[in-house]
Amino acid sequence: DTEVTQTPKHLVMGMTNKKSLKCEQHMGHRAMYWYKQKAKKPPELMFVYSYEKLSINESVPSRFSPECPNSSLLNLHLHALQPEDSALYLCASSTGSTNEKLFFGSGTQLSVL
Amino acid sequence: QQQVKQSPQSLIVQKGGIPIINCAYENTAFDYFPWYQQFPGKGPALLIAIRPDVSEKKEGRFTISFNKSAKQFSLHIMDSQPGDSATYFCAASKDTGRRALTFGSGTRLQVQP
Numbered sequence: 001d002t003e004v005t006q007t008p009k010h011l012v013m014g015m016t017n018k019k020s021l022k023c024e025q026h027m028g029h030r031a032m033y034w035y036k037q038k039a040k041k042p043p044e045l046m047f048v049y050s051y052e053k054l055s056i057n058e059s060v061p062s063r064f065s066p067e068c069p070n071s072s073l074l075n076l077h078l079h080a081l082q083p084e085d086s087a088l089y090l091c092a093s094s095t096g097s098t099n100e101k102l103f104f105g106s107g108t109q110l111s112v113l
Numbered sequence: 114q115q116q117v118k119q120s121p122q123s124l125i126v127q128k129g130g131i132p133i134i135n136c137a138y139e140n141t142a143f144d145y146f147p148w149y150q151q152f153p154g155k156g157p158a159l160l161i162a163i164r165p166d167v168s169e170k171k172e173g174r175f176t177i178s179f180n181k182s183a184k185q186f187s188l189h190i191m192d193s194q195p196g197d198s199a200t201y202f203c204a205a206s207k208d209t210g211r212r213a214l215t216f217g218s219g220t221r222l223q224v225q226p
Contacts, residue, residue, distance in 0.1 A: 004156075015214050029140035033213075042202050043157065056213060100145060102214065104156030 023074040023091030058086035119217030131170040136203035
């Protein structure tokens with residue numbers, strides 16, 4: 001299994017809602033990532049978890065809250081988002097020792113109304 | 114500060130042509146240079162990668178050329194096909210310190226039948 005599975009595929013939420021994005025991989029990877037991608041732009045790193053510990057936070061606003069319950073799962077909790085947060089949110093994983101060979105999921109297309 | 118500059122922004126070639134996408138980097142500590150391919154509605158997928166100890170790497174129809182002294186690398190797609198139509202991102206990272214990938218701005222490739 002070389003897949004990174006993300007749910008939901010699409011999400012529409014209001015600015016006062018609380019929602020969560022989920023990501024799962026069963027490749028035994030020990031590093032997991034959240035990226036944000038705006039249309040026609042490259043992915044922008046948000047968070048990196050290495051061995052279930054947060055290792056990189058790219059100064060992301062606190063309305064985005066990551067969680068890594070175990071080595072296979074990664075969540076991104078969303079609260080009080082702004083319309084400018086609308087984007088494709090990508091999860092990725094790699095072996096824990098290096099960021100080579102990132103495997104990306106298909107993403108969650110988020111719209112904030 | 115953009116650390117990986119990618120060009121062109123978009124590219125149209127005929128089937129069988131050889132599109133070439135170029136990237137230049139600034140940080141001499143970078144030692145891993147992957148290319149990712151992204152189709153609409155999907156996450157990026159690793160296509161091919163190179164380290165600076167070699168000047169060229171081929172995998173199927175895809176070739177990376179690397180010029181360490183010029184701090185440039187490029188992707189060549191031999192015998193391009195309409196199925197190669199996608200957005201291509203170059204990236205760079207280093208194996209020490211902060212290991213996260215730095216992406217180029219992307220090139221939208223269209224291969225016409």
